[in-house]
Amino acid sequence: MSRSQSKASDSAVASTGVIATAHDVARLAGVSQSAVSRAFTQGASISSKMRRKVLNAASELGYRPNVLARALITRRSKIVGLTMGNVENPLFPLVLDKLSTRLSEQGFRLLLFTAKINAQVDKQIEEFLRYRVDAIILLSTVMSSWLADECHKAGIPVILFNRTVKRLGGMCGVTSDNDRGGREIGRHLLEAGYKRFAFMAGYEDSSTSQMREHGFTESLKEASVPAPIRVIGDFTHAGAVRAARELLSLKKRPDAIFCANDQMACATVDVARYEFGLEPGKDVGIVGFDDIPMASWPSFSLTTYSQPIDEMAVKTVDFIAHLGKKAPHRQMVVPGKLIVRSSTR
Amino acid sequence: MSRSQSKASDSAVASTGVIATAHDVARLAGVSQSAVSRAFTQGASISSKMRRKVLNAASELGYRPNVLARALITRRSKIVGLTMGNVENPLFPLVLDKLSTRLSEQGFRLLLFTAKINAQVDKQIEEFLRYRVDAIILLSTVMSSWLADECHKAGIPVILFNRTVKRLGGMCGVTSDNDRGGREIGRHLLEAGYKRFAFMAGYEDSSTSQMREHGFTESLKEASVPAPIRVIGDFTHAGAVRAARELLSLKKRPDAIFCANDQMACATVDVARYEFGLEPGKDVGIVGFDDIPMASWPSFSLTTYSQPIDEMAVKTVDFIAHLGKKAPHRQMVVPGKLIVRSSTR
DNA sequence: CTGAAAGCGCTTACAG
DNA sequence: CTGAAAGCGCTTACAG
Numbered sequence: 001m002s003r004s005q006s007k008a009s010d011s012a013v014a015s016t017g018v019i020a021t022a023h024d025v026a027r028l029a030g031v032s033q034s035a036v037s038r039a040f041t042q043g044a045s046i047s048s049k050m051r052r053k054v055l056n057a058a059s060e061l062g063y064r065p066n067v068l069a070r071a072l073i074t075r076r077s078k079i080v081g082l083t084m085g086n087v088e089n090p091l092f093p094l095v096l097d098k099l100s101t102r103l104s105e106q107g108f109r110l111l112l113f114t115a116k117i118n119a120q121v122d123k124q125i126e127e128f129l130r131y132r133v134d135a136i137i138l139l140s141t142v143m144s145s146w147l148a149d150e151c152h153k154a155g156i157p158v159i160l161f162n163r164t165v166k167r168l169g170g171m172c173g174v175t176s177d178n179d180r181g182g183r184e185i186g187r188h189l190l191e192a193g194y195k196r197f198a199f200m201a202g203y204e205d206s207s208t209s210q211m212r213e214h215g216f217t218e219s220l221k222e223a224s225v226p227a228p229i230r231v232i233g234d235f236t237h238a239g240a241v242r243a244a245r246e247l248l249s250l251k252k253r254p255d256a257i258f259c260a261n262d263q264m265a266c267a268t269v270d271v272a273r274y275e276f277g278l279e280p281g282k283d284v285g286i287v288g289f290d291d292i293p294m295a296s297w298p299s300f301s302l303t304t305y306s307q308p309i310d311e312m313a314v315k316t317v318d319f320i321a322h323l324g325k326k327a328p329h330r331q332m333v334v335p336g337k338l339i340v341r342s343s344t345r
Numbered sequence: 346m347s348r349s350q351s352k353a354s355d356s357a358v359a360s361t362g363v364i365a366t367a368h369d370v371a372r373l374a375g376v377s378q379s380a381v382s383r384a385f386t387q388g389a390s391i392s393s394k395m396r397r398k399v400l401n402a403a404s405e406l407g408y409r410p411n412v413l414a415r416a417l418i419t420r421r422s423k424i425v426g427l428t429m430g431n432v433e434n435p436l437f438p439l440v441l442d443k444l445s446t447r448l449s450e451q452g453f454r455l456l457l458f459t460a461k462i463n464a465q466v467d468k469q470i471e472e473f474l475r476y477r478v479d480a481i482i483l484l485s486t487v488m489s490s491w492l493a494d495e496c497h498k499a500g501i502p503v504i505l506f507n508r509t510v511k512r513l514g515g516m517c518g519v520t521s522d523n524d525r526g527g528r529e530i531g532r533h534l535l536e537a538g539y540k541r542f543a544f545m546a547g548y549e550d551s552s553t554s555q556m557r558e559h560g561f562t563e564s565l566k567e568a569s570v571p572a573p574i575r576v577i578g579d580f581t582h583a584g585a586v587r588a589a590r591e592l593l594s595l596k597k598r599p600d601a602i603f604c605a606n607d608q609m610a611c612a613t614v615d616v617a618r619y620e621f622g623l624e625p626g627k628d629v630g631i632v633g634f635d636d637i638p639m640a641s642w643p644s645f646s647l648t649t650y651s652q653p654i655d656e657m658a659v660k661t662v663d664f665i666a667h668l669g670k671k672a673p674h675r676q677m678v679v680p681g682k683l684i685v686r687s688s689t690r
Numbered sequence: 691c692t693g694a695a696a697g698c699g700c701t702t703a704c705a706g
Numbered sequence: 707c708t709g710a711a712a713g714c715g716c717t718t719a720c721a722g
Contacts, residue, residue, distance in 0.1 A: 019477075019499055021699060032709045037701060044701095047707055062495060067475045068413050068422060069700035072714045077413060079456075087442040088638065090435060097432040100459040109472065111424075112457045114445040127454065130412045132364075150407060154364055237638065266642075274643035293433065293582065297611075298619035299644040366715060377693045382717060389717095392691055414716035417698045 020061035029057035040065045071132065080108050080320060081128030085140035086117035088236060089263050090292040091309070092139060095161065098313035099137065106321040108134065115141050117235060118203060122147050129154065135320040137161050140235075145169055159316055162307070164207045168330055172319070174312050176336040178208055178289075181305035182215025184338045185258050185287050188303070190223050192345050194256035194285050197228035200243050200268065202235035202260045209235075209260045212289055216258055229254055233264040240264035244271035248278070255284055256344070262288035262295045262304055269300050269343060285344040296341070303344040306337045365406035374402035385410045416477065425453050425665060426473030430485035431462035433581060434608050435637040436654070437484060440506065443658035444482065451666040453479065460486050462580060463548060467492050474499065480665040482506050485580075490514055504661055507652075509552045513675050517664070519657050521681040523553055523634075526650035527560025529683045530603055530632050533648070535568050537690050539601035539630050542573035545588050545613065547580035547605045554580075554605045557634055561603055574599055578609040585609035589616040593623070600629055601689070607633035607640045607649055614645050614688060630689040641686070648689040651682045 022036040029036070031054060038044035039054035057063075071077040080103055084092055100110050111131060113124040121141045128136055129150070136151060136158045143158070145167065151158050152170025164173035189197065199216055202209035217227055231247055233240035240259065244267060247254060259265040265288030272278040272286065280286045281301075288295060291306035311334045319332075367381040374381070376399060383389035384399035402408075416422040425448055429437055445455050456476060458469040466486045473481055474495070481496060481503045488503070490512065496503050497515025509518035534542065544561055547554035562572055576592055578585035585604065589612060592599060604610035610633030617623040617631065625631045626646075633640060636651035656679045664677075 023699080033699090034701080034709060034711095035707095037699095038708085041701075045707060050707075062498070064471065064475050066417070066477060066699050068416050068477055069698075069714085071413050072411070072417065072699085072716085073701045075714080087438045090438075093432045093435075093438050096457075097459040100457060104458065104469075109476065110457045112441075112445060112455045113449065114442040124449075126409065130409050131454065132411060132413055153407070237642075270643045294639075297582075298615045368715080378715090379693060379695095379717080380691095382715095383692085386717075390691060395691075411715055414698085414714075417700085417715085418717045420698080 020058075020063040022063070022065070024061055025054060025057045025063045028061060029053045036063075037065075075132070077132045077134055078108050079111050079131060079133045080135045080137060081111045081113075081125070081131070081133040082137040082139060083113045083115055083121040083124050083141040085115045085119050085121075086235060087114050088117075089140075089261065090294060091262070091290045091307070094292070095139065095309050095313065098309055099161075099316065102313050102317040103320070106317055108317075108320065118142060118206070120144065125151070129156070135159065137316065138163070157320065159319065161312065161316060162208060164331055172330045172332070174316050174319075174332045174334070175208065175211075176305075176307045176312065176334050178211035179215035179218075181289060181336050181338075182212040182217075182258070183219045184215075185289075185303075185305060186216045186219025186223075188338060188340065189256045189258070189285055189287065189344065190219070190225065192256075192285060194344075195225075196252065196254045196256070197225065198231065198247050198254035198257045199228040200231050200233045200240060200247070200257060200259040200264055202264075203232060206235070206260075212258075212260050228258070233259065233267075235261055235264065237263055237267045240267035241271055244268040245275065248272060248276045248284075253284075256287070257284065258287045258289075260289055262290040262292045262302060264288070265302050265304065265343070266294060266300050269302070280343040281345050287344060291339055295339075301341040301343055303341050304339050306339050308334045308336050365403075365408040367408070367410070369406055370399060370402045370408045373406060374398045381408075382410075420477070422477045422479055423453050424456050424476060424478045425480045425482060426456045426458075426470070426476070426478040427482040427484060428458045428460055428466045428469050428486040430460045430464050430466075431580060432459050433462075434485075434606065434635075435639060436607070436635045436652070439637070440484065440654050440658065443654055444506075444661065447658050447662040448665070451662055453662075453665065463487060463551070465489065470496070474501070480504065482661065483508070502665065504664065506657065506661060507553060509676055517675045517677070518552075519661050519664075519677045519679070520553065520556075521650075521652045521657065521679050523556035524560035524563075526634060526681050526683075527557040527562075527603070528564045529560075530634075530648075530650060531561045531564025531568075533683060533685065534601045534603070534630055534632065534689065535564070535570065537601075537630060539689075540570075541597065541599045541601070542570065543576065543592050543599035543602045544573040545576050545578045545585060545592070545602060545604040545609055547609075548577060551580070551605075557603075557605050573603070578604065578612075580606055580609065582608055582612045585612035586616055589613040590620065593617060593621045593629075598629075601632070602629065603632045603634075605634055607635040607637045607647060609633070610647050610649065610688070611639060611645050614647070625688040626690050632689060636684055640684075646686040646688055648686045649684050651684050653679045653681050 026033040038046040148169045158171040160173040231243040233243040288304040295302035371378040383391040384396045493514045503516040505518040576588040578588040633649040640647035
């Protein structure tokens with residue numbers, strides 16, 4: 001009594017930590033606990049009178065079904081695990097948003113781990129497995145093929161978002177058409193009259209970077225133009241600054257640079273303009289990939305290849321939501337779109 | 346048999362969906378199921394011989410404790426719910442990363458919902474409650490005071506990150522010293538000799554924006570300088586572009602603009618430079634708040650107030666991890682630091 | 691230190 | 707449609 005008085009100034013309602021259970025609701029409503037469960041279960045056979053009785057008692061007690069307990073029985077946690085590398089890339093918050101929104105609509109929740117770009121996230125995946133997630137999405141992260149097997153054995157689908165691997169194992173991948181993107185960018189630069197080309201890769205073992213490069217190189221080859229000079233920017237701003245300096249310091253410096261993502265292209269624009277006095281578009285063509293919001297800002301005005309992250313998210317979630325219903329394609333590729341702005345002429 | 350053969354080309358190991366339980370491990374190891382549990386429980390009384398026996402059997406079966414079942418009994422899900430508004434602000438991925446990393450270290454997982462900036466997220470909070478989260482973090486989102494009460498009653502702490510409210514109810518807030526930040530920015534601009542000031546607010550009912558504005562206005566008042574012109578930029582790029590155009594079109598246009606965050610300040614730099622031909626720093630002083638990575642890029646080179654998100658994340662997680670141990674401050678304020686760059690003279 | 695047993699809060703056959 | 711009962715996969719007193 002004196003305790004509750006001394007705390008009264010802090011808050012009107014004391015924190016009890018007591019949470020109503022289905023049993024409490026059943027007792028108050030004068031029905032069985034099964035009935036309470038049915039009132040909260042989609043499509044359970046229950047009379048509307050009974051449901052109303054239960055719902056009234058439930059709201060009186062502030063009852064909320066414990067989904068952890070439900071998950072134990074149904075063996076569906078409705079949780080999707082997601083690991084995100086490269087937090088620095090503005091594309092990923094957008095991807096996260098799309099995925100989160102669409103997953104919510106389908107009744108799924110997102111359990112998130114952040115990591116370093118391209119990091120091996122076995123530790124986090126193990127944790128997902130302990131939480132009995134219904135699916136796993138990898139964003140710019142990597143897992144061992146041993147663990148991929150474990151996931152497969154456990155019946156947990158793994159989706160590589162914006163990436164793929166040679167040996168998919170039990171996994172599947174969702175990407176935009178990176179090869180075609182690189183190709184269209186190459187053709188665009190050729191038509192614009194650029195002569196000496198460079199490609200700024202993400203990192204060596206990124207399928208995304210590789211395929212963009214492949215398409216680009218092929219388009220140049222078709223025009224009998226020498227292969228592009230090649231540098232590596234790590235998919236980061238800092239890495240791209242280094243790589244751009246290297247490129248622009250060459251005696252025979254390139255007059256067009258295709259960066260494997262917008263983040264690196266923005267850095268390259270800054271280096272060109274403020275360190276070398278070169279005006280993007282005029283003195284040097286700079287192209288990115290992704291079409292992040294920043295790409296359209298006047299400071300960058302980046303020619304780029306727009307990634308259809310909306311559609312990619314839809315495909316990803318549809319795959320997860322229709323688990324087992326239909327055998328999906330292992331590798332889903334969604335077309336993107338070339339966006340020409342003033343960072344190229 | 347014929348089925349497994351027809352699938353053989355797809356993967357070496359068939360997806361069985363069968364997951365080992367503590368019972369399976371117990372049987373294989375020839376011990377009780379309790380022993381298995383103890384082998385996986387921190388500080389449980391178990392001989393090392395027994396533990397080894399269990400662990401061997403467990404690894405043979407690929408056993409992973411079901412933390413959902415554990416959560417049911419311990420009443421600790423080790424899940425923290427987080428709602429994030431304003432996905433567009435580059436500060437938030439960083440915040441997410443810090444929180445995620447530190448929470449992981451303390452054995453907590455992040456259940457994430459994204460939302461619109463300043464959105465009311467009662468729906469998502471209800472979902473957190475059904476998942477029996479151990480704590481809730483709100484990032485640029487808002488919940489009804491009724492639900493805040495519900496959380497309090499259920500013993501679930503709610504932390505407002507980078508925000509506060511007048512009536513905290515059962516909640517608590519973690520912010521940087523916004524008032525002081527605004528004040529230091531005001532003094533810096535005065536010293537630099539700027540004369541006509543403007544403030545670009547986030548939105549009306551944001552404590553963050555209000556306190557930054559308050560400090561700013563106070564510092565001008567102390568110098569007997571008229572109150573700043575005031576516009577609203579919604580904390581977004583698009584909103585800031587509109588607001589900046591409005592400001593710079595005035596007959597008596599301001600020569601110094603303090604934007605309530607860096608995101609808006611970057612937009613203001615672009616509008617000033619590319620639409621009005623004004624060079625930031627020289628023709629017009631532009632200041633932000635946060636010190637996002639972009640702020641240091643040459644294109645923006647933003648004078649700003651660095652938010653100590655590292656420390657803020659630490660305080661947040663410490664609070665969550667020490668649940669109940671000690672009564673924390675309801676409102677935690679961490680000092681930041683003025684960073685002067687060339688967007689002001 | 692170890693095991694048998696109860697129980698966390700639910701869902702779901704199984705009878706009625 | 708409804709209830710009693712079994713059970714999801716664990717943890718944790720309780721004896722020994």
